[in-house]
Amino acid sequence: MPGKRVIIFGGDPAGLTAALEQAEAGNEVTLIEPSPSLGGGRISQTRIVAEDAAMEDPNLEAVRLHPNIRVVTNARIEKVKAANGSFQFRVRRRTPRVHPEKCNDCKACIRVCPIHMYDDFNEGLGFRTAIDYFNPKTGEYNIFKEDMPICQATCPANLDIRSYVGLIADGKYAESLAKIRERLPFALSIGRVCPHPCETACNRGVVDQPISICTLKRFVADWEMNNQVPAPVEVPDSFHKERVAIIGAGPAGLTCGYFLAKAGYKSVCFEALPEPGGMFRYGIPEYRLPTPTLMHEINWILSHGVELRCNVRIGRDVSFEDLRKDFDAVFIGVGAHKGMKLQIKGEDMEGVIDGVDFLRDANMGKPINARGKVIIIGGGNVAMDAARVSWREGFDEVHILYRRTKREMPASPWEIDAAEHEGIKIQYLVAPIEVLGENGRMTGLKCLRMQLGEPDASGRRRPVPIEGSEFVVEAETLIPAIGQRPDLAFVPEGSDLEITRWSTFAVDQETFMTNVPGIFSAGDVETGPDIAIRACAGGRKAALGIVRYLEAKRGSR
Amino acid sequence: MMYEKKGRYIVEFQDIPKARQHQIEIDLEERRGSYKEVELGFDEERALNEAKRCLSCRRCLGCALCWAECKPEAIDFEMEDEVFELEADKVIVAPGVERDMERIDGRFGFGSNLNIITDLQLERMLSDTGPSAGLVIRPLDGEIPRSVAWVQSYEAASPQMHRAALCLAVNEARLVRRKIAQAEIQIVGRDMETFVHDHDADLHDAERRQMQEGVVESAESLEDGGVKLTIAGNGTKEEKTFDLVVLMTQPRISWDAQSLGKSLGVTLGYAAFLSGEDGGLLATEKASIQISPIQ
Structure with missing residues (x-):
């Protein structure tokens, strides 16, 4: 009589004993164990045993070599069905990613693995590496892998955070930095200014x-x-002959140039302002990102093979069409530097300066007439930056007016805290309605109190004016910081470039190419105002898109 | 080598609460009228402390360093899960038990002192294939403990589960005694009398091990890494210091086994498989499904 087909769940001593018994009785045994390998010794939990026998080390070898036993480790049951006196199971064996028959147990993998996780094989007693063996007696190696961790999936640039943090924990700082630079050249700058959605x-x-x-x-x-x-500069020995024009030396453009250089393509980066850096240089205040630090990083990026030409405004000094003729591909990363208007009366009076312009002037060291009281309008990080810069410039009083409440404020909480800590007064549920002045010079701001109504499209409750709540704040300076848009004046009239209603470029999200072959775009001019690391992420993807485009072009010739 | 299995007994434990490190910032007075950088980042100590906090999601990242290093080319990142159908006439479930570390009450100091470990951690330590290759050492400094206490860290859910925990403790104590002949050994828990009475014949070496009826009220860490226990029992309170404290934890059936039982349509009763009756298979509601009780 043929033996029965027996399935045993659990490879602890009880399961192993049962497996051996069943196999000896002539049954055909399959042993299913959820962990990557059959375990080591266990101490009895049900009876007091003599010292010598206290550690039950089951006869693993006997189980593994028994002709009637098949061991399936790292396995789970997905489905059970009972029919006609028998059971049907669907078993999933998670891949170990190591071929046991090839592995020679040299442990080289363990020595290089940068991941130190709690040693779940040993009850969290110490650490193990992501590639490891469960039991030295079986030597079955296994890689514990899963999809992208939440921090990495959230990061716009998908930085390999666990690796670089793990390398820091190991004191391997250079390796950590190299890991970051695989996807982002701006570690110094982003490490200072990023609102870190990953956290x-x-x-x-x-x-x-x-x-x-x-x-x-x-x-x-x-x-x-x-x-x-x-800082290591790793580029190919020789560069391809094609050259790429980059418009705008900001986070997107310089990141694009960096990755182009690493792929063997030289680029020329045109910057309208006197110095490179874009919003890093002219938008972020000095106390958050000092210029020497930024320049240290930018000079390193340029040294990869990115030629920088400052004070060149496309459309004024060089025409866009000339660029298209002179270069094999064009990347547009001009950012969003045009402040939005409040659309209220008296907005063009002297004393009213847009937040982006104000920050740029301050960053360029232009003298600022910091007298009396300044009012900043807006609740974003630009408003916070403008307020904190105003305070540093020496205004007597710095007020931020925001039309909703703190809860709805889009600025990072720590920036709001820092502003308040520095003595900046934030007034909520207030909206400006008119700039008051004499002889074209601002003297005050007429405001209205608001209350929150129903949620709007952004999910935030819409502010509704309270009738008859008007009041006037005396102030000589007003800084609206309610949003930015790209300035697309460089695009020639009648151009075939597709532009969205937000004055941004529409691009293919994989290649970052616009509707015009050979013209690519990323950063705020593509996304609308967003965080720097998203611009960097776009710049990198665009660089890869440009490389593919140039390779295809070369191939078809 | 830090990463060698035997040599990498790193003194870090799972539940150490480490606060998030904060950046160094300049004072308010320094900021007004100046553009000095406000946040100064981390110094090396803070960076290391902070980086070490990141542990819970660590898994393989696919960096392929091991792949590059593997001479026999055994590593294969493309290898996929294997799914197959299996037919059986008979099913045996060996449910095993789990013990939750996160349910341990804060007063036992688990996580705050490395020299307070669980019974399962000690089991790994006692194993030849464990992290210390069978050596019983204090996780904090690697010293051989001169005194070890086992302490009940749960409210017993059933007499069988309590007995299972005590059995494990006594067996562990015996192994520790064999490895460290001079060690002072004490087991503190409830219902000791019943346990000693039931296992009288097996506890012949009792004079070398104190079984104390009592409840541990607090565990205080001492400067030398020792642990001062406050033990209440029989109307008195006593303070006693140990080099190593082992928390007895309560076994429960694993979630895996529970869900398997559910889909098979059988009840995996605790008491049944924890009772340890002569080691044979236990019957269930279904004739073709049996339980192999824990040993």
Whole structure:
């Protein structure tokens, strides 16, 4: 009589004993074990045993070599069906990603693995590496892998955060920085200014507080700069003959140039302003990102093979059409530097200066007439930056007016806190209705109190004016900071470039090519005003798109 | 080598609460009228502390360093899960047990002192294939403990589960005694009398091990890494210091086994498989499904 087909779940000593018994009785045994390997010794939990027998080390070898036993590790049951006196199981065996018959147990993989996770094989006692063996007696190696972790998936540039943080924990700072630079050349700058959505998503935030990912990135970048460690410049031995024009030396453009150089393409970067950096240089205040630090980083990026031409405004000094003729591809990363208007009476009076313009003037060291009271309108990070700069410039009083409440404020909470800490007064539920003045010079602002009504398209409750609540604030300076748009004046009239109703370019989200072959775009001019790392992420993807485009063009010739 | 299995007994434990590190900032007075950088980032110590907080999601990232290093080319990132159908006439479930570390009450100091471990952690430590290759050491400093206490860290859900925990503790204590002959050994828990009475014949070496009826009220960490326990029992309170404290935890059936039982349509009762009756298979509601109780 043929033996029965027996399935056993669980490879602990009880399961192994049962397996051996069943196999000896002539049954055909399959042993299913959820962990990557059959375990080591266990101590009895049901009876007091003599010292010598206390550690039950089951006879693994006997189980593994028994002709009637098939061991399936790393396995789970997906489906059970019972019919006609027998059971049907669907078993999923998770891949170990290691071929056991080829592995020679040299442990080289364990030595290089940068991931140190809690040793779940040993009850969290110490650490193990992501590639490891469960039991030295079976030597079955296994890689514990899953999809992208939440921090990496949230980061617009998908930075390999766990790797670079893990490398820092190991004291491998140079390796950590190299890991960051695989996807982002701006570790020094982003490490200072990023609003780090990754930290908001971090799982540890559920337990206590998220990992300070952004500042860790800054740490390794600072470590290299402050210790005069030479930053590696890794480019191919020879460059291709094609050249790429980059319009705008901001986060998107310079990132694009960096990755083009790494792929073997030289580029020329045209910048309208006197210095490179875009919003890093002219939008972010000096106290958040000092210019020498930024320039340290930019000079390193340029040294890869990006030629910089400042004070060249496309459409004025060089025509857009000439660029298209002189270069094999064009990348547009001009950002969004045009402040939105309040659309109220008296807005063109002297004393009213847009937030982006104000920050640019301050960053250029232009003298600012910092007298009396200044009012900033808006609730975003530009408003916070403008307020904190105003305070530094020496205004007697700095007020921010925001038409909703703190809860709806789009600025990063820590920026709001810092502004308040510096003595900036924020008034909520207030909207401006008219700039008052004498002889074309502002003297005050007429405002209206608001209350929150129904949610609008952004999901935030819409502010509704309270009738008869008008009041006047005396002030000589008004800084509206309610949003920016790209300035597309350089695009010649009648151009075939597709432009959205937000004055941005529409691009293919994979290649970042516009509707015109050979013209690419990323950054704020493509996304609308957004965070710097998204611009960097776009710049990198566009560089890859440009490389593909140039390769295809060369191939078809 | 740090990463060698045997040598990498790193003194870090799972539940150490480490606060998020904060950046160094310049004072308010320094900011007015100046554009000095406000936030100064981390110094090395803060960076290391902060980086070490990131642990919970660590898995393979696909960096392929191991792949590059593997001479026999055994590593294959393209290898996929294997799904197959299996038919059986008979099913045996060996449910095993799990013990939740996160349910341990804060007063036992687990996570705040490395020298307070769980019984399952000690089991791994006692194993030849464990992280310390069978050596019983204090996780904090690698010293051999001169005194070890087992402490009940749960409210018993059933007498069988409590007995299982005590059995594990006594067995562990015996192994520790064999490895560290001079060690002072004490087991503190409830219903000790019943346990000792039931296992009288097996506890012949009792004079070398104190079984104390009592409840541990607090565990205080001492400067030398020792743990001062406040033990209440029989109307008195006593303070006693140990080099290593092992928390007895309560076994429960694994979630995997529970859900398997559900889909098979059988009840995997705790008491049944924790009772440890002569090691044979236990019957269930269905004739073709049996339970192999824990050993």
